[in-house]
Structure formats: C-alpha cells, structure tokens
Amino acid sequence: MPAPADNVLTPSQLNALARSLLEDAFPLVQVEGEIGNLARPASGHIYLTLKDARAQVRCALFKPKSQWLNFQPRDGLRVLARGRLTLYEARGDYQLILDSLEEAGEGALRRAFEQLKAKLQAEGLFDAERKRPLPAWVRRLGVLTSPSGAAVRDVLSVLARRFPLLEVEVLPVPVQGATAAAQITSMLQRADASGRFDALLLTRGGGSLEDLWAFNDEALARAIAASGVPVVSAVGHETDFTLADFAADLRAPTPSVAAELLVPERGDLAARLRTLQQRLQSQHLRRLRDAMQRADRAALRLNAMRPQARLQQLHARQQVAMQRLSSAFRAQEERRRARLRHAEAVLRAMAPGRRLAMLRERLAMLQPRPQAAIVRHLQRDALRLRGLARSLEAVSPLATVARGYAILQHEDGRVVRATGDAQAGDRLDARLADGTLRVRVEGSS
Template sequence: MQPSSRDVLTPSQLNALARGLLEDAFPVVLVEGELGNLSRPASGHLYFTLKDARAQVRCALFKPKSQWLPFQPREGLRVLARGRLTLYEARGDYQLILDSLEEAGEGALRRAFEQLKAKLQAEGLFDAERKRPLPAYVRRLGVLTSPSGAAVRDVLSVLARRFPLLEVDVLPVPVQGETAAAQIAAMLARANASGRYDALLLARGGGSLEDLWAFNDEALARAIAASPTPVVSAVGHETDFTLADFAADLRAPTPSVAAELLAPDRRDLLTRLAGLQRRLQTLHLHRLRNAMQRADRAALRLNALRPQARLRALRERQREALRRLSAAWRARADRDLAALRHADAVLRATHPRRRLALLRERLAGLAPRPRAAIVRQLQREALRARGLARSLEAVSPLATVARGYAILRHEDGRVVRAVADARPGDRLDARLSDGHLRVRVESPARDEDG
C-alpha cells in the first residue's frame, strides 16, 4: 500500500514534530553523569556530553549561565544537570538545554542542606529570641571535639594564654563519619546531665561539605537547640556554615575565635581589678573620713552637754571679757596721756622764744633745698639743650656741606635746587665747609638717566 501525498513529511517537518513531542514529554529533567567532549567556543557557551557506561547525550549551557558556575568543569567530572530536552532541527540531534549545572556529590548534599535548613527555620529553631546568652565569666568549659585534631590544640592554646584559671574538659567525640552526629548528640546530653559546665564548645577544623556533614544532622541540630547549657559552635572555617552553627546560641568563625569569645583576657581583668581596687580604697577613705567627722561632732556635742564643760566655758568667756575690758581701759588711758603730751607740746611751742628757735631750725633745713633744685633744673635743661643740638646738627645743611657737598645760591640768596633753576651765564655762590666760591654757569647738563 502506497502512502498518500498528505502523509509524506519533509525532514524539517519531521524534526519539528519530534521537537514538539520531546519538549512536551520532558519539560524539565535531571540527569546525572560524567562530563565529556567539553568545548567552550569564543561565544562563551558551554557544550559537552553527559555519559555513563552505556550511553551519552549532548548538552548545552548558554552564556551567561555558563560564566557563573561555582566550579570549573573538567573531563570526567560527575555532575548533576537540570534542563529541558529538545531537538536541534538542523541536524536532527536531540540535546539538553541546561538551566543549571552542579557537581553531583556536593550538589545533592547542598540541596539536602537547604531543604533541612528551611524546615528547621520554619519551626523557629534558629530564632534569635530562643538563644541563651553566654555567662559573663565562664568558670568551667566543656569542649566537644576530636582529641587528636588541630582544633583542640588551638582552643587550649588560646585559653591558656588568655585565662589560665578557666577549667577546661575535653569531651572526645568523632567529628566525621556516619556515626559522628549521634555520638556528638549523646556526649552533649551527658554534659548537660552532669550540670558541671557553664558553657559548651562544639569545635572542628575546616573541610569540604562532605567532611562537615555530621554537623548538618537534624537530630544533632535539635539537641543543640534543646541544650539547657549555652552552646558555642565553631565548625570549619569562616566561610563554612552548618546547621549546628544556626542552632547554637553563638556561632564563631573559627575554634580560636570561639576560645577568645569564651575566655576573658587576663590583662584586661588585671587592669579592671586594679581600677576597682583603687575605687574601693578611695571609697573606704571617704567613708572613714566621714565617720571620723561624725565622731568628732558627736564628742563636741557630748562635751557641750556636761555641766563642768559648760561651767568652764562660762569661766573662759568671763576671763575673755575681763581681758577685753582691761585692754580697752589701757588703750583709753594711753590715748588720754598722748593728748596731754600733745597739748603740753603745743603750749610750749607757743612761747615766742620757742617759736623763734623752731623757725630758725626750719629755715636752716630749707636753705639747701632751693640750691639743689636749681642745680637739678640746670642739669635737666643742659641735657635737653644737648639733645636739641644733636637733632639740629642731624638736619643742618652745614653738616651735609662738611661731608664734601656744596650749597649753590643765586646772588639774591635763592638756593639752586634743580638744573632748571640755573641758566647759562648765571653767577652763583658755592658754600663749602671752609669758605665760598664764585662760579659762573656755562651750560646746564642733565644726568644720563634724565
């Protein structure tokens, strides 16, 4: 039986129908396999095949998704590809157009981590309100870690340097492997049951996501969140995050940083202790002075209430009043005696002979004073005249003449100050330091600068 003309398809029609069937049947697929035939042309797209032991499929990851991969694709790497199945009509090849590409092992773990994290976060297991604050000073610390790892050595070294008085117990647990999470949770429960520790530190060094996977266990995260003792998590490096970090009361970037957060610096404590001691001494001295002042005031009040003390005080006041009265009488008598003596002196001074003698003595004392005043006045005037003479000499034209210059005058006495003041044929008088010269102007000349 021959097919009709309407059942005959062209290659392009066939490929278009096949493409539609493939895209409708496989909208999104996840394929795990090994990378092969890896190619990255100048366009920036990434072409490769995903293969296993029996088959392979072509794949394409277009730019810019290919530029933001978190890993470097290489031949033989096992990956997990997510995309849609389609058919390239020009060649009739079917292929995967990818939306994402990740390493198979770590990618699966990362998805599991994100799903479990979202679940526990929705339950409020990571809420900040649930977390317990650390004690101000930790006296006993339990460190859950491997006893042979580098993390425990770092922690113990920092604690010994910062605060040697801190009691530290290393609680040995495996930090990697299938049973590690269960053993860590069991040790955490025993540490809480002992009631010995003020805080617990969960520590481990860095590693890959697979190495740290024990700390992403759901049961362990719930045990950390339910711990009555505050838990500090220091797992991996600063960029590593685990569910234990989110469930713990405090997350430290590294085990060494966790030790610094848990142990105070002894130098800071010594400085603070010295300051508190100074404050205590100052407060003690202040209270002691106040107590002594109150005691003195009480003793004074007590003595004031005794009759003998009041009698002594009255007698002392009486003696003081008598002393003041006697002093006042003596002062008044002295003033009266001085007044009498002054009056006697005045009476004696009023006698003519006595007054004449006093005037002569006064005149004899005043006689040298005018002469001395005249001498001082003459000296001042002489000094002033010498100063004026020096000033006049400084501005005198004769001083200028004495230095080798001459003063030119017309016959009528006018001073020649400029070349324009003299004409040819004028007769001038030149005043020099030792006489006069008669000169006749031939022709005026000016300086070269003029």
C-alpha cells in the same frame, strides 16, 4: 525508484517518531555523571557527555543558560544535569538539552542546606530574641570537638594564654562522618543536662560543605536552640556558615576567636583587678576617715554630757543671764528717770502762776494791735471809697446835667436818646441839675 510501502519509514520519519516518543515519555530528567568530551565553541554553547563506568549520554547547554553557571565545567568533574531528553535527527543520536548544570554532591547539599535553613528560620529558631547572653565570667567550659583536631589545640592554647584559671573539659565527638551529627547532638544534650558547665563551645576546623555537613543536621540545630546553657559555635573558617552557627547563641568566625570571646585577656583582667583593688582601698580609707570623724564627734558629745561640763555650761549661762538682767534693769531705770525729768519740766511749764504771767504778757502785747488794725482798715477803706467816688462821678450823667444838659425820660422811666423815641403829644420829664420839668412834645425837627 520504487515507491515505499505503507509500513516502511524513511530515516527522517523514524527519527522524528523516536524524538516525539522520547520527549513525551521523558519531559524532564536529572542525570548525575562525570563530564567528558567538553567543548565550548565561539557560539557560547557548551557540548559535553555525561558518563559513568558503563555508559554515556550526549548533552548540550545552549547560550544564554551556559552563562549562568556559578562554576567552571571541566573534564572529569562530577555534575548534576537537568534537562529534556530528545533526539538529534541529523546523526540519529539521542541527547539531553540541558536547562541547568551544577556540581554534584556540593550542589545537592547546598540545596538541602538552604531548604532546611528556610524551614528552621520560619519557625523562629534563629531569631535574635531567642538567643541567650554569655555569662560575664565563664568558670567551666565544655568544648565539643575532635580531641585530635587542630581546632582543639588552637582553643586550648588561646584559653591557657588568656585565662589560665578557666576549667576546660574537652568533650570528644567525631566532627565528620555519617554518625557525627547524632553523636554531637547526644553529647550536647548530656552536657546541658549535667549542669556542670557555664558555656559550651562547638568547634572544628575548616573543610568543604561535605566535611562540615554534620553541623547542618536538623536535630543538632534544635538541640542547640533548646540548650539551657549558652552555646558558642565556631565551625570552619570565617566564610563557612552552618545551621549550628545560626542556632547558636554566638557565632565565632574561627575557633581561636571563639576562645578570645569566651574569656577575658589576662593582662586586661589584671589591670581591672588593680583598679578594683585601688577602688577598694580608697573606699576603705574613706570609710576609716568617716568612722574616725564619727568617733571624734561622739567623744565631743560625751565630753559635753559630763556633769562637771554640764555645770560649767549652766554656770556660764547663769552669768550671761545675770548680765542681761542687770543691763535690762539699768536700761529700764534710765528710761524711767528720763520720763520723770520730762514730766517735771512739763509741770514746771504748766504752773498756774507762771501761766498767768505769760498770759498777762501776751495780753499786753496784743492790746495795741486791734486799734492799729482798725485805723489801718479805715484808712484803706477811705482811700478806696474816694477812688470809687471819682470813678462814679466821671461816668455819672448828673455831671453832664450839671454842665447845662437835661435828661429826657418817659413817665415809665425810659430815656429818650433820639427824636424817634418820642411822639407828638407825649409827656416827658426833663431832669435838670436842680430839679425836673414836665414838658409836652409838640413835634420833632
């Protein structure tokens, strides 16, 4: 086999060069088209073609990215694919290696919705502190909706059943289409500026994200937030959320629930009116009783202030005062008489003649008492003296001396009680019963 010339490439080299050129020129692309030839082998990869009316391109979504899809791909479904353009060298076909796959239209709208929601939320447009409370009683309500839709029929039916006295004005606007958002915003601003409504209800029935897209308009959300009249939003079903719901002062899950939130139930209102009527009657009766009691007290005071009644009161007070004065005079007279009787008794007791007689009797009674006392004292002292004499005599040394003994004493009066108390040559006095002998000590034995 002849060797290839220098400018001749093999299919592999050509495919490799084409692959390099494709990947360098198209690092990341987004393609919107319809799914065809969908294949999901056991490996978990997804193979498909994206096509339009004139062309198609092969695509591959490898595992595990294929497991992250939030929808079920199927043939004929329009999707938005994002990936890298490359060449499958084995067949010489270029293809897209996908990083993500989402439904077209719905997915784009969802991304735009989330981006705008994040922007308005960062500005504080959805903060709870900004929202206005609904009035306690809505007297006039403006309903912004399609006049031919099912939502307006549901709202009017609930309002007529619950509170027929409410004045409702339907403000017709388109709720779907390219110009719907601008017309809704304009009607909302005019209704707010008119000052005719206590609250505004923005509502429509359910639908897809594309059907509800007019209520995700930035200008409409800002108009709702800037409205001076409280706005209630009831767009779609309970699971549908729009920017109008977030910007509104109150979001209701359905149009019927919004009507129930805006007005009280007729039966509850009638019961409350009956309760208020009973309270009013009770207060009226209580005030009437209080007024009658005040009138009775005023009549009594007027009757008491008549001249005749006043004179009768003064006469009664005079009678009472006279009785008290008479009683006081009698009590005072009785006290004076008692003091006089006491003074007379004291004077009689202290008369000089009687006093002298009493003193004489007392003197006669006291005269024999000193003599008898003196005799008794002398007898008692004599007995005591004899007892003391006997005691002294029993312990007196003179009694011992009288029995034949003598008391030896030095010249200075010291008593000799033992032989050692006297020395040879000492002069001693020997006291006897009838006198004293002077002796000299010759010695001791």
